Amino acid sequence: MSGRLVVVSNRVPLPNERGPRAGGLAVALADALGPGSLWFGWSGRRTARAGATSATLAESDGIAYATIDLSETEYRLFYAGFSNRVLWPLLHFRLGLVQYRSDEYHAYRVVNRRFAEALAPLLRPDDLVWVHDYHLFPLGEELRARGIGNRIGFFLHTPFVPPEVLRALPRAEQILASLCAYDVVGFHTEQFRAGFLRSTHEILGLTPDEGGGVTMGGRRAQTIVDPIGIDAEGFAAAAEQSWRGSEVRRLRASLAGRALAIGVDRLDYSKGLVQRLDGFARLLARYPEHHQRVSFLQVAARSREDVSEYQDLRIELDRMVGDTIGQYSQFDWVPVRYMTRPLRRGTLAGFYRAAAMGVVTPLRDGMNLVAKEYVAAQNPEDPGVLILSRFAGAAAELTEALIVNPYDPEEIADAMHSALTMRLEERQARHRALREQVWTGTARRFSERFLAALQATDGSA
Ligand code: ADQ
Numbered sequence: 283m284s285g286r287l288v289v290v291s292n293r294v295p296l297p298n299e300r301g302p303r304a305g306g307l308a309v310a311l312a313d314a315l316g317p318g319s320l321w322f323g324w325s326g327r328r329t330a331r332a333g334a335t336s337a338t339l340a341e342s343d344g345i346a347y348a349t350i351d352l353s354e355t356e357y358r359l360f361y362a363g364f365s366n367r368v369l370w371p372l373l374h375f376r377l378g379l380v381q382y383r384s385d386e387y388h389a390y391r392v393v394n395r396r397f398a399e400a401l402a403p404l405l406r407p408d409d410l411v412w413v414h415d416y417h418l419f420p421l422g423e424e425l426r427a428r429g430i431g432n433r434i435g436f437f438l439h440t441p442f443v444p445p446e447v448l449r450a451l452p453r454a455e456q457i458l459a460s461l462c463a464y465d466v467v468g469f470h471t472e473q474f475r476a477g478f479l480r481s482t483h484e485i486l487g488l489t490p491d492e493g494g495g496v497t498m499g500g501r502r503a504q505t506i507v508d509p510i511g512i513d514a515e516g517f518a519a520a521a522e523q524s525w526r527g528s529e530v531r532r533l534r535a536s537l538a539g540r541a542l543a544i545g546v547d548r549l550d551y552s553k554g555l556v557q558r559l560d561g562f563a564r565l566l567a568r569y570p571e572h573h574q575r576v577s578f579l580q581v582a583a584r585s586r587e588d589v590s591e592y593q594d595l596r597i598e599l600d601r602m603v604g605d606t607i608g609q610y611s612q613f614d615w616v617p618v619r620y621m622t623r624p625l626r627r628g629t630l631a632g633f634y635r636a637a638a639m640g641v642v643t644p645l646r647d648g649m650n651l652v653a654k655e656y657v658a659a660q661n662p663e664d665p666g667v668l669i670l671s672r673f674a675g676a677a678a679e680l681t682e683a684l685i686v687n688p689y690d691p692e693e694i695a696d697a698m699h700s701a702l703t704m705r706l707e708e709r710q711a712r713h714r715a716l717r718e719q720v721w722t723g724t725a726r727r728f729s730e731r732f733l734a735a736l737q738a739t740d741g742s743a
Pocket of ligand 1: 583624647649650
């Protein structure tokens with residue numbers, strides 16, 4: 283690759299804060315972010331007044347980190363507000379949860395401008411700039427307005443919606459037009475790309491060309507489908523190693539020979555946690571043979587706690603878990619174990635391996651990496667079964683999972699029953715096919731494909 287890679291994301295996981303929170307993007311980009319590259323974004327710090335426009339620099343393992351702080355007000359309006367109370371629910375098809383306020387939209391634009399002002403002076407002419415996610419839709423446009431002619435790509439980690447849904451967003455035209463300032467716009471699935479192209483057609487009147495590009499104001503944006511993956515080999519090794527560690531040993535001892543079912547998510551309304559717990563309660567109601575035989579561990583790491591819908595969800599889940607435990611527990615068996623603290627990645631890998639079924643039932647999800655991690659962690663000789671929502675981007679690839687409608691707790695209960703009673707040969711056959719997918723579509727492939735597409739654009743249009 284010629285030129286330096288510059289990654290831009292809302293939140294930069296700084297080198298001194300590694301831990302459970304430094305997951306997702308840091309892992310996905312680990313191969314691409316070699317020495318010499320730059321990662322730019324928000325430090326995670328909130329200040330009383332608007333921060334400086336120049337970035338704070340740090341370096342670790344040859345990677346430069348440039349961050350800016352957000353003021354309390356910017357955080358509230360840009361992050362908790364427009365990003366997470368408008369764009370997040372909208373992109374997950376939850377129009378009823380969208381709460382639009384023009385001051386929040388204004389702050390969203392201002393913060394993107396501030397990002398551009400702080401980033402522009404750090405850029406060199408042949409840098410490849412790769413912007414991530416919905417917090418930063420307008421960043422490319424803001425960089426262009428400052429005369430930045432570099433190749434700039436954008437990848438969306440959430441779903442993209444069809445125009446019928448997008449039209450509910452005040453300022454949809456501006457958001458869509460700002461995406462056309464990028465050279466490459468990437469999505470996890472063909473369906474999301476199609477939603478974008480239909481939207482630019484119906485809302486902006488742009489006709490896509492044969493190569494899947496749209497041209498606006500003389501600049502062409504290439505759309506691509508680039509499903510994100512994981513470091514399958516590394517994750518499988520972590521699972522094997524952790525299998526022998528003390529935490530997995532303690533977990534298995536606590537199960538006393540019972541099967542483990544596992545769910546791992548951020549505590550987010552898009553993840554289908556209510557319907558999933560309902561599904562598990564119905565499994566116990568409809569198939570009493572599983573009483574005493576299975577324990578369901580749900581790890582739901584607290585997230586976005588200053589958005590009220592997340593607080594409401596937490597209360598609802600506390601109640602549901604309490605109900606199920608109260609109704610079905612016996613003095614020596616608790617059917618549901620529920621924790622809102624995140625687990626370390628290594629521990630998580632071992633727990634997946636210990637689980638006879640992985641339950642991944644988001645109502646909508648861009649990809650869902652937990653599904654891929656669960657597959658990678660299994661012992662191929664005696665693999666567990668993945669239950670996967672048809673509305674996760676991962677369902678486009680992981681077709682040999684037990685695919686369910688996450689809105690239907692009875693279907694989830696039936697799939698759990700099938701998973702718990704599935705014969706070894708069928709488990710192995712399904713796992714072989716899933717494993718093939720997860721090992722082919724890795725994190726490395728994801729970034730290579732994106733950067734190759736970005737490099738292939740002429741960049742100076
Ligand atoms: P998320 O919505 O955060 O990401 P997901 O892909 O499932 O969803 O998880 C990201 C990572 O966080 C995974 O590596 C997972 O192991 C870890 N994680 C989640 N819950 C955890 C917990 N309770 N404890 C410890 N670790 C936990 C967004 C999109 C997804 C998309 C990713 C990447 O919403 O659809 O797959 O970006 O593009």
